[in-house]
Amino acid sequence: MKPFFIYNTLSRTVEEFVPLKPGVVTLYSCGPTVYLPQHLGNMRTYLCTDTLKRALRLNGYQVRHVMNITDVGHMTSDQDAGEDKIEKTARAEGRSPREVADYYTQLFIRDLEMLRIERPTVPPGQFCRATDHIADMIALIQRILDRGYAYVVGSGVYFDVEKWRGPGAKGRLSRQSLEEQYSEQRLEHASDKRSKHDFALWVLNQPHHLMQWDSPWGRGYPGWHIECSAMSMKYLGETLDIHTGGLDHIPIHHENEIAQSESATGRPFVRYFVHYAFLVGMEGAKISKSSGKFPVLTDLIAAGIDPMAFRLFCLGAKYRSELAFSLDAVRAAQTNFEYFTEFARSMPPDACSAPDSGWTQSYFNRFIDSLNNDLNTPQALAVTLELIGESYRRKDRCVWSTLTKMDSVLGLGMEEIRRQAASQTLPTEIEALRAERDQARQKKDFRRSDELRRELQARGYEVKDTPSGTVLQPRR
Numbered sequence: 001m002k003p004f005f006i007y008n009t010l011s012r013t014v015e016e017f018v019p020l021k022p023g024v025v026t027l028y029s030c031g032p033t034v035y036l037p038q039h040l041g042n043m044r045t046y047l048c049t050d051t052l053k054r055a056l057r058l059n060g061y062q063v064r065h066v067m068n069i070t071d072v073g074h075m076t077s078d079q080d081a082g083e084d085k086i087e088k089t090a091r092a093e094g095r096s097p098r099e100v101a102d103y104y105t106q107l108f109i110r111d112l113e114m115l116r117i118e119r120p121t122v123p124p125g126q127f128c129r130a131t132d133h134i135a136d137m138i139a140l141i142q143r144i145l146d147r148g149y150a151y152v153v154g155s156g157v158y159f160d161v162e163k164w165r166g167p168g169a170k171g172r173l174s175r176q177s178l179e180e181q182y183s184e185q186r187l188e189h190a191s192d193k194r195s196k197h198d199f200a201l202w203v204l205n206q207p208h209h210l211m212q213w214d215s216p217w218g219r220g221y222p223g224w225h226i227e228c229s230a231m232s233m234k235y236l237g238e239t240l241d242i243h244t245g246g247l248d249h250i251p252i253h254h255e256n257e258i259a260q261s262e263s264a265t266g267r268p269f270v271r272y273f274v275h276y277a278f279l280v281g282m283e284g285a286k287i288s289k290s291s292g293k294f295p296v297l298t299d300l301i302a303a304g305i306d307p308m309a310f311r312l313f314c315l316g317a318k319y320r321s322e323l324a325f326s327l328d329a330v331r332a333a334q335t336n337f338e339y340f341t342e343f344a345r346s347m348p349p350d351a352c353s354a355p356d357s358g359w360t361q362s363y364f365n366r367f368i369d370s371l372n373n374d375l376n377t378p379q380a381l382a383v384t385l386e387l388i389g390e391s392y393r394r395k396d397r398c399v400w401s402t403l404t405k406m407d408s409v410l411g412l413g414m415e416e417i418r419r420q421a422a423s424q425t426l427p428t429e430i431e432a433l434r435a436e437r438d439q440a441r442q443k444k445d446f447r448r449s450d451e452l453r454r455e456l457q458a459r460g461y462e463v464k465d466t467p468s469g470t471v472l473q474p475r476r
């Protein structure tokens with residue numbers, strides 16, 4: 001196994017990744033709050049996790065991955081202020097919170113599938129809903145209370161942040177003091193909590209809140225942060241190998257997850273925190289037809305863009321770099337995607353089953369080295385394109401096994417594209433015209449070749465010239 005390096009926000013350095021248990025990686029990712037369609041910036045973070053998972057798997061690891069769905073307790077401000085996001089949408093749309101959560105969860109899963117993002121593996125293929133884990137959250141809150149890091153007052157159970165951190169201590173991830181961490185945010189509601197820095201584990205005495213459960217402290221609902229600690233530790237153990245999320249999670253949500261988990265267990269919660277940079281410039285794209293401010297995947301599809309082009313666009317930047325969104329940039333990625341699909345469609349069947357030529361090995365080594373160097377996807381992508389170029393140049397198509405291994409990380413579905421194309425056998429007379437056109441091109445009889453192109457187009461085919469000959473696609 002080659003060493004795999006990744007940037008750990010805890011140490012702020014690129015570190016060699018070594019899992020707690022050899023060969024197995026425990027991975028937790030903060031999932032969506034399901035009250036709106038997920039915009040493309042959100043989808044970039046899920047794509048980053050998907051790529052990380054796939055890269056670890058290519059390195060031979062088994063990846064135990066858990067992702068949550070927040071369907072209660074996430075207030076319009078990350079600091080417990082404002083309204084519950086799900087309930088706000090429910091009231092605005094005249095639906096129950098459950099209906100809102102179900103609806104936006106389905107949209108989320110549909111977008112994941114269109115982007116070929118794999119589902120979590122623990123529990124197999126399932127997302128963990130917060131509302132299905134209320135008992136786990138209550139049990140964890142009780143452990144925190146028992147160890148003296150939380151207290152109960154009339155408005156809820158709060159985590160005692162100053163007691164946990166110690167006087168003047170800085171956050172482990174944010175490296176900010178509590179004052180620095182909260183200086184830019186005005187706390188909207190005064191309450192009976194001991195300090196403005198304390199955050200809610202369980203909210204009490206909010207009779208207008210639609211979703212409520214019984215607890216040892218009275219009827220109420222969980223705070224937002226506790227679900228991630230409860231669900232990750234339930235399925236993956238008290239110390240996780242990797243925890244992922246967007247950069248925006250660093251100062252509050254992930255600091256709070258660490259505080260909750262470590263105060264309850266007395267053990268380190270996470271060994272590697274991996275954070276993704278933002279997709280920026282979406283406001284200027286002006287293609288959003290949904291209610292949100294930012295474009296969503298279906299906006300791209302309506303603009304004639306394949307979801308795989310967005311996938312390639314994201315792979316073209318490092319996960320730690322901000323990525324500037326523009327329709328032109330995504331369209332450029334679509335051109336790359338067409339280059340991939342054309343190669344897959346024109347694969348001769350015998351070359352797919354033949355062993356790969358020796359020269360492909362160095363490309364594969366460079367590919368895996370790029371990934372293992374802090375998930376350098378732009379470089380890995382460039383190596384893949386070079387492999388295809390070299391295959392054309394050498395007129396040697398014995399590359400399929402290498403290419404599909406690379407695609408197990410890129411996730412473009414190359415084998416599916418090839419099979420689909422191979423199963424579309426052309427009618428005999430069309431195949432004859434295609435073969436005649438290839439002969440004409442070989443003889444440089446371009447007049448005849450153009451006549452045959454027009455003939456094929458008139459019969460409903462798109463005609464593409466590839467280095468391996470004429471490729472036909474029935475027009476949709």
Ligand SMILES: [Zn+2]
Pocket residue numbers: 029030031228253257
């Ligand atoms: Zn979380």
